[in-house]
Amino acid sequence: MIKEGSVQLDSYRLAQYSVQVPCYICEGGNSFDAELCRHCFAPMALAHQANSQKIAPRIIAAIGASGVGKTVYLGMLMDILSRQSDRLQMLARGAFSITLQQITASALARNEFPHKTPNEPDRWNWVHSQVRSPAHRRPVDLIMPDLAGEALLEEIDHPHTYPVIRSLLSKCAGVLMLVDTVKLQSGIHDQDYFAMKLLTYLIELDNHPKHGWSQRPVGLVFSKADECEECFDDPVAYAKAHSAGLWQHCNEQFKRFQFFAAGVAGGCAYRNLPEGRVRVPLRIEPRGIIEPFEWLIDELRE
């Protein structure tokens, strides 16, 4: 049996569909109700917030090899900044910006590290936040994605595989490059080479002498430094001693760079699972998390 009924014609919707909304990351056109950019899979909420609040957030990224600790670093940074008020303060813009913090803090409180970030860009966590500091009157709006290390490596080896990474790093105002101290300490130099590859990729992306990557700030963070106290004592000396190639590369290619040490876990053990050994933290005592970010923000203000 066929029922008759009236369907309201939402003509205004047709009008809205005819206007393309550019993605904040890749600037590709999207329909107004798209959740993710159809070109690069970045969340369209970033563009909508920028348009509605008439702001132009700056983009920074935490980059580094897979398993270096990007998710833990960003999640912990957000949690610390949202809990303390004497130094920098971070205010999340949009509910989606709290997801990364929530996932990280919940896992660490259970003595686990958060799951590995998937390679698919549509499953990445993005953070849009406003950062205030007592020393500066004007707040800074920031966009920080939690990138997958394997996707980064894939994009470097095969450019244009991940358009979102290329667009994002082109627009980035600065980066925090994470290097695994545990691997460096054990004499494995993969981290060193990967970091140099990434830095070379950045220079190739934009080599303009005035506003290219050579002029943008790069914070080099030795992650998991809790396993190596000497790294905390003097990160620069540690870089010279254990990562000489990276140290030399930065000196030659970048004008604004600084070495830091950071750690979240006080000690680690391994949980034996059917799929293999998984590293678990024995206690959480963050060190050196804020300093690289604080330095980067100060550099961006300049």
Next chain:
Amino acid sequence: MRVPKIRKRWAIVGASAAILAICAWIHLWFALGVIVVAGAAFVAKRYRIELRGGKAVAAQSASLLQSVAHAITPRSAADPTDTKGLVEEMLAQGRYALLLRKQVVSNLSDEQFERAREALSESMALVPEGEVALGPIDQALEDGKLDNEELALHEGKIVRVSALFLDRFPVTNLQFKEFVDGGGYEQMSIWDPHIWPAVLDFVDQTGAHGPRMWKHGRCEKGHEQHPVVGVSWYEAAAYARWVGKRLPTDAEWVKAGSWPVPLSPTSRMQRKYPWGDSMDRGRCNLWGSGPGRVVAVTDYAQGVSVGGIRQLIGNVWEWTSTNFGAGALHGGDFSLPSPMKSLRGGAFDTYFENQASCHFQSGEKPVARKHNVGFRCAVSMCDLVLAQVSVTDAVGPAAELHEHDKQEVAA
């Protein structure tokens, strides 16, 4: 008037001789001074060279190190034959527990014994014997009590603890300096033999013996009452032996903090924190509640336990004598990258409250010298003589308790 020529010559010769004599005298003293200083420097250098040489050889031969250890005498001011002076020095160094040992107590006068006892009473708190539940049982303690079913569900276990004394405060920099100045790092008999090769590596930032954060064999000025940090488990154990004590076991530490009270044969009350069952950040130095660094051991007095022990939670993690095992964590099979010793209590930079409870256990490599790990000492009650008795009684199998101590244990 003209002076005769010959007299003038004699005057010049005399004056020259006098000047020469004075110069010679000065030179003689100067030369003597140089010889003394050079000799002292040579001896000091020789002493260091022997130590460093010992370090190189130690890795190959422990027996040689032992001979080095015997060759080095502790820097003690007291004459070994002067018993009274020795006792006074040990009391000043805080080694009262050593004096109250059965084998030593007979050498004390009544007055010295009483002073040692007072020092014990002031510095250490009594933890009565009894059972304590161990394991990741915080969730089971939400209602403040724990029965055997809940315990099994949360992979906990019951351990029986004998009566002991536990330091009221963590060991301070000042106390540890007594150990360093008293030649603790050079008395190999108080160190685990297998760690001898590493002892010479336990140095401060200037290469002198001492905790990792110290410089020139002393802590930063104004930090004397801060808990000593940057010490390995072996250094903590050696200090404990030097003062006649030992590191507490895991069960003893938890019992002192959680103060269990049996309700029935299968059920008990046990605190999550020394002050009660809920976290109160005002009572302990944790991340976000303190100044973000180690504070003096006398701070945060409100966090005192029932037995009168301070700073069990927060400020610095504390080494215990127990091995850190896989059973410490929830759910599943764990493996450690290297053997670890158990840590308890959380530190000034512990981020999550659930990791700073009496039952949360962490671990660390025993040679690690972390910025936030200290220790406190314990001594079993049965190892001490707490009432002045005759020599034969003192060295007997069981130490007699003072009536007051018996009452304390009963309480």
